[in-house]
Amino acid sequence: xxxxxxxxxxxxxxxxxxxxxxxxxxxxxxxxxxxxxxxxxxxxxxxxxxxxxxxxxxxxxxxxxxxxxxxxxxxxxxxxxxxxxxxxxxxxxxxxxxxxxxxxxxxxxxxxxxxxxxxxxxxxxxxxxxxxxxxxxxxxxxxxxxxxxxxxxxxxxxxxxxxxxxxxxxxxxxxxxxxxxxxxxxxxxxxxxxxxxxxxxxxxxxxxxxxxxxxxxxxxxxxxxxxxxxxxxxxxxxxxxxxxxxxxxxxxxxxxxxxxxxxxxxxxxxxxxxxxxxxxxxxxxxxxxxxxxxxxxxxxxxxxxxxxxxxxxxxxxxxxxxxxxxx
Numbered sequence: 001x002x003x004x005x006x007x008x009x010x011x012x013x014x015x016x017x018x019x020x021x022x023x024x025x026x027x028x029x030x031x032x033x034x035x036x037x038x039x040x041x042x043x044x045x046x047x048x049x050x051x052x053x054x055x056x057x058x059x060x061x062x063x064x065x066x067x068x069x070x071x072x073x074x075x076x077x078x079x080x081x082x083x084x085x086x087x088x089x090x091x092x093x094x095x096x097x098x099x100x101x102x103x104x105x106x107x108x109x110x111x112x113x114x115x116x117x118x119x120x121x122x123x124x125x126x127x128x129x130x131x132x133x134x135x136x137x138x139x140x141x142x143x144x145x146x147x148x149x150x151x152x153x154x155x156x157x158x159x160x161x162x163x164x165x166x167x168x169x170x171x172x173x174x175x176x177x178x179x180x181x182x183x184x185x186x187x188x189x190x191x192x193x194x195x196x197x198x199x200x201x202x203x204x205x206x207x208x209x210x211x212x213x214x215x216x217x218x219x220x221x222x223x224x225x226x227x228x229x230x231x232x233x234x235x236x237x238x239x240x241x242x243x244x245x246x247x248x249x250x251x252x253x254x255x256x257x258x259x260x261x262x263x264x265x266x267x268x269x270x271x272x273x274x275x276x277x278x279x280x281x282x283x284x285x286x287x288x289x290x291x292x293x294x295x296x297x298x299x300x301x302x303x304x305x306x307x308x309x310x311x312x313x314x315x316x317x318x319x320x321x322x323x324x325x326x327x
Contacts, residue, residue, distance in 0.1 A: 009123070009263050009264050010048075010264065010265065010266050012047065012048065012086050012266070013048070013086060013123050013124075013264070014086040014087050014088075015087060015088055015122065015123070015124060016087050016088070017085070017087040017088040017089045017120050018088075018120055024120065024129065026122075026125075026127045026129055026191060027191075029129040029188070029190070029191075031118050031119055031129060031130075031131045034118040034119070034131075035118065036116035036117065036118050036131070036133065036186070037091065037116065037117060037118060038115075038116065039092050039093060039114040039115065039116065039117055040092065040273070042091040042092065043083075043091070043092060043269050043272055043273050044269060045085055045089075045091045046083040046084065046085070046091055046092060046267040046269055046272060047084070047085050047086045047266070047267055048083070048084055048085070048086060048121075048123075048264050048265070048266060048267060049081050049082060049083045049084070049264065049265050049266070049267045049272075050081065050082045050084075050121060050128070050210070050211065050261040050262070050264055050265075051078045051080075051081045051261065051262050051265060052077075052078060052079065052080040052081060052259045052260065052261055053077045053078060053205075053208075053209075053260060053261070053262045054074060054077070054205045054208075054209065054260035055074060055075040055076075055077075055079050055080055055096065055257065055259060055260075055294070056072065056073075056074050056199070056203045056257070056258040056259075056260065057072070057073050057074070057075060057248075057255065057256070057257050058070060058071065058072050058073075058194075058197065058199075058203070058255075058256045058257070058258070059071055059246070059247070059248055059253055059254065059255050059256065060247070060253060060254075061246035061247050061305065062247070063247060063250055063252060063253045064252075069299060070197060070299070070300065071246050071248075071297045071298065071299060071305050072199070072200060072202070072203045072297070072298055072299070072300070073294065073295060073296065073297040073298070074203065074294045074295040075096050075098060075294040076096075076098075076294040077294075079094075079095075079096045079097065079098075079294070080093070080094050080095050080096055080259070081093070081094045082094075082119075082121060082128065082130065082261075083267055083272060084120070084121045088120045088121045088122055088123070089119075089120055090117060090118065090119040090120055090121060090130055091117075092114075092117065092272065093114050093117050093130065093132060094114075094272070094275055095111075095112040095113065095114050095134060096111070096112050097109070097110070097111045097112075098110050098111075099141070100241055100244040100245050101244070102240060102243075102244050102307075102312050102315075102316060103312060103313070103316070105149060105150050105316050106140065106150055106240060106316060106319070107140065107141045107142075108138060108139075108140060108141075108237065108240065108241045108244070109138065109139050109140070109141050109168075110136060110137070110138050110241065110249070111136070111137045111138075111168065111171075112134050112135075112136055112137075113134060113135050113136075113137055114132060114133070114134050115133045115134060115135055116132065116133040116186075117130060117131065117132045117133075118130070118131050119131055119189065123264050126191075126210065126211035127191045127211075128189060128190075128191050128211065128213040128261075129188075129189070129190070129191065130188070130189035130213075131186050131187070131188055131189070132186070132187060132188075132189060132215070133176075133185045133186055133187075134176050134217065135173055135174065135175065135176065136173070136174030136175075136176065136219070136249060137168060137171035137172070137173060137174070138165065138171055138172040138174065138237065138238070138241060138249075139165040139166060139167055139168055139170065139171040139172065140157075140164075140165060140166055140237065142154055142158075142166070149316070149320055150316075150320070153320055153323045153324060153327075156323055156324075156327040157323060157327070160327050162225070162227045162229075162230055163230070164230060164233060165233075165234060165237065172222050172223075172234045172237060172238065173222060173223040174219060174220065174221075174222050174223075174238075174249055175219075175220035175221055175222070175223060176217045176218065176219060176220055177217070177218055177220055178217070178218065179216045179217065179218045179254050180218065181218075182218070182220065187215060187216070187217050188215065189213050189214070189215045189259070190213060190214055190215070191211075191212070191213055192212055192213065192214065193212055193214055193258050194214040194216060194256050194258055196216070196256070197256070198300070199258065200298075200300045200301075200302065202295075202298070202302065203258070205260040208260075208262075209260040209261060209262070210261050210262055210263045210264070211261045212258065212259060212260055212261065213258075213259045213261070214256065214257060214258045214259060215256070215257050215259075216254050216255070216256045216257070217254070217255055217257075218252070218253070218254050218255075219249050219250060219251055219252065219253050219254070219255060220251060221251050222234060222235070222238060229326050229327075232322070232326075233319075233322060233323075233326075236315070236318060236319050236322055237319070239315055240312075240315045240316070240319065243307050243308075243311055243312055243315055244307050244312065245297070246297055246305045246307070
């Protein structure tokens with residue numbers, strides 16, 4: 001990662017995208033005249049990038065309740081970036097990878113995979129307008145610190161047919177869509193901070209950030225595999241993940257994300273291409289990210305979110321019992 005936070009912005013910015021008179025001019029940010037592009041199809045066009053040094057996530061831990069208890073969590077630095085040309089056209093967006101441990105028994109990985117994007121960046125006005133489609137992918141990771149209970153039943157999952165979510169290729173796929181619009185898979189990355197909720201001081205970086213933007217994506221259902229044993233197992237894993245993360249990916253919940261960018265930097269195209277694989281191999285058994293760890297999930301007053309121990313114990317037992325019963 002090219003960290004230019006204490007360096008001058010590199011020369012090379014040209015600007016000019018979108019062109020004068022375009023309907024895409026901010027604040028209308030109408031991007032419909034641009035095609036949605038595959039996120040990794042145009043890496044060779046990338047020249048510059050904005051890195052998200054402070055990715056501040058927020059969601060309600062008790063969706064729909066009288067007291068929804070909003071959580072805030074800063075993910076690992078530079079877990080996401082926007083890549084664009086010297087003129088400002090966005091061609092690729094790197095999105096987060098994260099993990100949740102349940103009492104050293106189960107390690108659950110989650111990756112937000114960008115399936116389509118379009119947009120622009122203006123380094124002079126510090127404005128950003130991007131449309132995206134994404135899919136959440138969740139899978140289990142084995143390792144030497146895995147709990148004995150899971151180790152005993154892991155071979156049943158690993159060598160069974162059909163395939164369970166033990167790697168990215170067979171991951172649980174979580175659908176997403178625009179907030180309050182299940183029929184619209186495209187959602188917006190908008191200049192500024194999300195106006196729908198207040199932010200605690202620990203989630204603000206006004207004196208350090210070069211620019212800001214935000215997005216809000218609603219979590220949909222998981223995609224079925226057409227195999228009931230796998231589908232029921234996947235539902236258990238989703239329940240376990242939401243217990244450990246405070247319902248971050250609960251269906252119907254909105255995952256909001258304030259992006260705090262550092263100064264523009266140049267793009268290493270080879271590094272960009274291999275970024276996701278590098279992160280997957282670099283995150284160790286307790287998910288220490290290669291650019292540094294993020295923070296813990298907290299409520300507005302700074303109180304840490306802690307999953308209920310009894311509920312976590314119960315879901316682990318449910319998962320093991322399910323494997324033994326069906327395999």
